[in-house]
Amino acid sequence: MMVAWMFAYFATGAFVGFLAGLLGIGGGMTLVPVLAAMFTAQQLTPDHTVHLALGTGMASIMFTSSASVRMHHRLGGVDWSLVRRMGPGMVVGTLLATALSGWVPQRALALSFSVIVYAGATQILLGRKPSAARSLPGTPALVASGLLIGVVCGLVSAGGAFMTVPFMLFCGVSMTTAIGTGAALGVPVAVVGTLGYVFSGWHVPQLPSAALGFVHVPALLGIVAGSVLTAPIGARAAHRMPVASLRRIFAALLYVLATKMLWTYV
Numbered sequence: 707m708m709v710a711w712m713f714a715y716f717a718t719g720a721f722v723g724f725l726a727g728l729l730g731i732g733g734g735m736t737l738v739p740v741l742a743a744m745f746t747a748q749q750l751t752p753d754h755t756v757h758l759a760l761g762t763g764m765a766s767i768m769f770t771s772s773a774s775v776r777m778h779h780r781l782g783g784v785d786w787s788l789v790r791r792m793g794p795g796m797v798v799g800t801l802l803a804t805a806l807s808g809w810v811p812q813r814a815l816a817l818s819f820s821v822i823v824y825a826g827a828t829q830i831l832l833g834r835k836p837s838a839a840r841s842l843p844g845t846p847a848l849v850a851s852g853l854l855i856g857v858v859c860g861l862v863s864a865g866g867a868f869m870t871v872p873f874m875l876f877c878g879v880s881m882t883t884a885i886g887t888g889a890a891l892g893v894p895v896a897v898v899g900t901l902g903y904v905f906s907g908w909h910v911p912q913l914p915s916a917a918l919g920f921v922h923v924p925a926l927l928g929i930v931a932g933s934v935l936t937a938p939i940g941a942r943a944a945h946r947m948p949v950a951s952l953r954r955i956f957a958a959l960l961y962v963l964a965t966k967m968l969w970t971y972v
Contacts, residue, residue, distance in 0.1 A: 711744070712924065716932040717932060719930060722736050723773065723936035723937040724943075726771065727774035727943070727944065738963070742759040743966075744925070757910075757920045765903070770930075770934070775890045781941070783941075793895075795855075796894070797856060797898050800898050800902065802860065805902040809906075816970075823964035828957070842877045842878070843877070865892020870884070871888045881953075889941075
């Protein structure tokens with residue numbers, strides 16, 4: 707059975723890796739409902755299924771985002787000055803949210819996940835083309851925005867692209883640059899977010915023996931093996947697809963996943 711589950715983790719990682727490259731997402735938010743369903747089927751930890759899915763999903767972002775960022779950077783799609791200005795705030799916000807996650811009930815986490823993701827999907831789907839005069843705000847405003855986005859990232863195990871991409875589009879950044887930059891911002895967020903989930907789940911009883919806090923190591927290994935192969939393919943595709951198609955794919959995916967989480971755990 708373990709071999710079958712490892713193959714399932716690998717296949718899921720390959721699918722999510724492609725989406726990570728295509729849409730600039732870290733993949734964690736995409737993975738959470740899928741992992742929660744897999745962990746439930748295995749009856750790993752009934753009282754902490756969502757916590758374990760969130761932690762494992764966040765850990766996977768470190769690898770999927772890194773793989774897609776390399777390709778986006780090669781194609782000139784990452785604004786590193788924007789990463790340096792928004793990144794610190796996102797890191798602090800994510801660490802705060804994830805470190806406290808162990809004290810939040812599973813149902814509340816699932817509800818927060820669904821509501822936030824619905825809002826992000828709607829913003830992306832209805833996003834209007836920015837006026838030519840609109841530009842990015844100053845560094846203090848970018849740090850504050852990053853802090854708020856980081857808190858949300860920690861709550862829903864996301865690299866933040868579902869919020870950073872619409873924010874950058876609103877400020878006049880091109881779609882392909884917003885996707886690449888969003889992926890780059892997801893890497894440091896994933897690192898500190900993973901540490902937060904490990905810490906918050908370290909002393910929680912009844913977790914699987916193969917878990918490191920709220921990170922399920924076998925699932926993480928299978929997902930990473932699949933995602934690093936397909937993330938660069940998705941990144942190349944993102945630079946060839948129309949902007950409108952990217953918006954619709956991203957929004958539709960988020961609606962489906964949020965509904966799945968809401969239906970199962972709330």
